[in-house]
Amino acid sequence: xxxxxxxxxLVEEGLIDEVLRPLMSGKEAxxxxxxxxxxxxxxxxxxDADHRSFKKAAQYQEGRKVRNxxxxxxxxxxxxYGREQQEDSWQHAEVNALFKLADAGVRxxxxxGCYDGVLLMELVTDxxxxxxxxxxxxxxxxxxxxxxHAIMMRYIMRMLGQGLVHGDLSEFNVLVDAYGPVVIDLxxxxxxxxxxxxxxxLKRDVNNMTQYYGQFxxxxxxxxxxxxxxxLYVAGDFDPEAELTGEFADPVDAADVDSVLEEIKxxxxxxxxxxxxxxxxxxx
Numbered sequence: 001x002x003x004x005x006x007x008x009x010l011v012e013e014g015l016i017d018e019v020l021r022p023l024m025s026g027k028e029a030x031x032x033x034x035x036x037x038x039x040x041x042x043x044x045x046x047x048d049a050d051h052r053s054f055k056k057a058a059q060y061q062e063g064r065k066v067r068n069x070x071x072x073x074x075x076x077x078x079x080x081y082g083r084e085q086q087e088d089s090w091q092h093a094e095v096n097a098l099f100k101l102a103d104a105g106v107r108x109x110x111x112x113g114c115y116d117g118v119l120l121m122e123l124v125t126d127x128x129x130x131x132x133x134x135x136x137x138x139x140x141x142x143x144x145x146x147x148x149h150a151i152m153m154r155y156i157m158r159m160l161g162q163g164l165v166h167g168d169l170s171e172f173n174v175l176v177d178a179y180g181p182v183v184i185d186l187x188x189x190x191x192x193x194x195x196x197x198x199x200x201x202l203k204r205d206v207n208n209m210t211q212y213y214g215q216f217x218x219x220x221x222x223x224x225x226x227x228x229x230x231x232l233y234v235a236g237d238f239d240p241e242a243e244l245t246g247e248f249a250d251p252v253d254a255a256d257v258d259s260v261l262e263e264i265k266x267x268x269x270x271x272x273x274x275x276x277x278x279x280x281x282x283x284x
Contacts, residue, residue: 006045007032009116016043016120023131028187033123033131041112044119046091046187091117094187097164104158104240107182127178135181135212136171145216151180152209153225153244156202160233161240164189165198169205171212192233199230224248 003011003019010016018035023042025031032043091114098111098121110122124132140148152174159166166173167188175182192198206226214221223246231248232238 004030004032004045006116006118007034007043010043010118010120013115015115019043026185028185034120036112036120040123042109042119042121042123044094044121046087046117046119048087087117090187091119093189094185095119097186097189100162100164101159101183101186104162106155106158107180108186109182109184124175124177124182124184126176132175132177132182134172135174135176138176140216142217145213146220148176148181149209149213149217149220150244152213153206153229154240155181155183156206156209157229157240157242157244159189160192160202160229161238163192165192165195165202166205167201170208174209202226202230220246 001019001021007016007019011019016034016036020033020035020040023031023033029044029046032045034041034043095111095114098108101108102110109124112120112122114120126132156166156169166183166186167190168185169183173183173185175184190198190201192202195201203226206229210220210223210225225244225246227248228244228246232242
């Protein structure tokens with residue numbers, strides 16, 4: 001096939017020997033199957049910010065540390081140089097996350113490096129050597145669903161142990177090979193401690209996984225892993241290998257919404273009665 005323009009420099013540098021075929025095109029990147037020597041790999045070509053359809057990127061980038069003060073100032077001002085550095089930060093976030101998570105025991109594609117906005121990484125395959133399917137294309141038994149859900153909860157815990165929340169985890173961002181789930185698509189991974197959106201993003205990630213596996217094992221739908229995991233994290237001294245139960249008791253002092261609503265209704269009714277009495281007295 002014709003070599004895509006963004007991959008041409010990598011071919012010229014000898015990092016890629018042949019571009020075999022396009023694999024997929026998503027909201028933030030296009031992925032190609034390439035040959036590097038004797039190895040078949042993926043080349044993920046990140047789209048420029050103007051062509052990305054990933055919504056509310058600023059929510060995900062909040063709290064990301066930039067060591068170089070000049071870069072940090074430029075990014076905050078939104079200058080041309082700053083936008084270029086913002087793009088570089090977005091593109092390298094995934095490769096950095098992949099290295100960290102692989103070391104932490106999360107199954108992710110093995111990264112080989114990021115060059116000019118192109119991430120070279122392992123091509124995840126199934127037992128037959130074909131490209132591994134996404135989770136949303138996989139049906140399973142209830143027993144398998146419970147087992148794989150437990151694996152994903154452990155991976156989420158290990159991500160959190162590295163200070164990261166995936167931020168866009170769903171059945172569309174998980175591959176399934178012969179050994180189980182593989183987490184993909186991490187450029188938007190957020191800093192759990194520094195990002196104010198980390199709590200609800202983590203809960204959304206967990207609930208997305210639970211809802212999907214719950215199609216095959218309905219007993220998962222009544223669990224509260226999201227609340228349990230976040231409570232363990234904010235309590236301090238977080239252990240990513242801690243045993244999870246899927247149970248969570250709301251704090252005793254948590255607001256009883258129903259009671260509050262009843263009190264509001266009662267107060268409103270009392271106010272209406274007073275107004276009615278006052279109106280009646282005026283008419284008399």
